[in-house]
Amino acid sequence: MAPKIATFFLRFLLLCSAGVWAQAYDPSKQLSVGIILFPGFQPLDVIGPLDIIMMLSASHNISLAMIGKEEGIVPGPSPPRRNEPPTAYPVRGPSIVATHSFVDAPKLDILLAPGGMGLRVLDENKDTWIQDFIASRYDELQYLVSVCTGAASLAQSGVLKGRRATTNKASWAWATQFGEGVNWVPTARWTEDGKVWTSSGVSAGIDMTYALFKRLMGAEAANRIMNAIEYTPHLNEHWDPFSLVHKVPGADASQQLGECVGPAGFEFKCS
Numbered sequence: 001m002a003p004k005i006a007t008f009f010l011r012f013l014l015l016c017s018a019g020v021w022a023q024a025y026d027p028s029k030q031l032s033v034g035i036i037l038f039p040g041f042q043p044l045d046v047i048g049p050l051d052i053i054m055m056l057s058a059s060h061n062i063s064l065a066m067i068g069k070e071e072g073i074v075p076g077p078s079p080p081r082r083n084e085p086p087t088a089y090p091v092r093g094p095s096i097v098a099t100h101s102f103v104d105a106p107k108l109d110i111l112l113a114p115g116g117m118g119l120r121v122l123d124e125n126k127d128t129w130i131q132d133f134i135a136s137r138y139d140e141l142q143y144l145v146s147v148c149t150g151a152a153s154l155a156q157s158g159v160l161k162g163r164r165a166t167t168n169k170a171s172w173a174w175a176t177q178f179g180e181g182v183n184w185v186p187t188a189r190w191t192e193d194g195k196v197w198t199s200s201g202v203s204a205g206i207d208m209t210y211a212l213f214k215r216l217m218g219a220e221a222a223n224r225i226m227n228a229i230e231y232t233p234h235l236n237e238h239w240d241p242f243s244l245v246h247k248v249p250g251a252d253a254s255q256q257l258g259e260c261v262g263p264a265g266f267e268f269k270c271s
């Protein structure tokens with residue numbers, strides 16, 4: 001009996017502390033969000049989460065810093081790879097404007113590291129500004145989040161030591177070579193380990209961002225955004241058919257490839 005009661009109280013305490021986190025957003029204090037940018041960023045890694053953040057900022061006190069190596073235009077297409085043949089055709093992509101350099105970026109509550117081909121170029125050129133920036137800001141952050149191969153930047157910064165993390169399953173071998181003692185999770189749409197959240201490839205960042213802001217700002221606000229952008233989020237962080245598609249070592253072969261999704265906040269059935 002005693003262990004049962006103890007378990008009950010532990011659960012109760014965990015729920016309460018989760019509740020405290022859920023109310024962590026305080027309108028009288030601005031939530032300071034930063035997004036890292038580099039040439040060759042994956043557009044949706046940035047724009048997917050940003051669409052949710054932009055819409056939430058209409059009703060919540062949020063500031064946004066787009067953080068590049070330098071302030072100004074950050075090209076969408078990646079610079080050429082050092083050790084790879086060029087692509088058949090030049091890659092086209094949208095440029096984006098960094099409002100801050102990493103040197104003058106404001107104090108941050110949430111820092112998002114996106115993925116993209118440009119990270120490989122930075123690595124080939126031994127340019128460590130992103131990982132150094134993450135390491136220097138880690139302690140002040142409420143949440144450090146990555147999308148896709150952005151997890152490689154987290155690993156390189158050293159903050160994933162002893163933590164669970166995931167990344168794009170199509171780039172698994174490349175991204176997971178970085179970091180020491182990282183508990184890479186082969187089958188996960190996203191992972192949460194303390195203040196570090198990481199998502200799988202590109203579109204998974206939208207599901208993770210929804211889960212994170214639902215935690216921070218409540219289901220009503222987060223669901224309203226999902227339904228406004230007409231996106232049906234995956235709610236199950238363990239759903240990850242791309243771990244099988246891309247034959248990730250250790251992937252959960254027993255999982256269903258398909259998963260039922262529907263509008264956020266509604267009951268639905270899939271047949």
Ligand SMILES: *[C@@H]1O[C@H](CO)[C@@H](O)[C@H](O)[C@H]1NC(C)=O
Nearest residue numbers: 026027028029030031061062
């Ligand atoms: C938003 O946060 C800033 C900074 O903490 C604060 O000065 C301002 O009053 C807040 N705005 C509102 C509408 O609460």
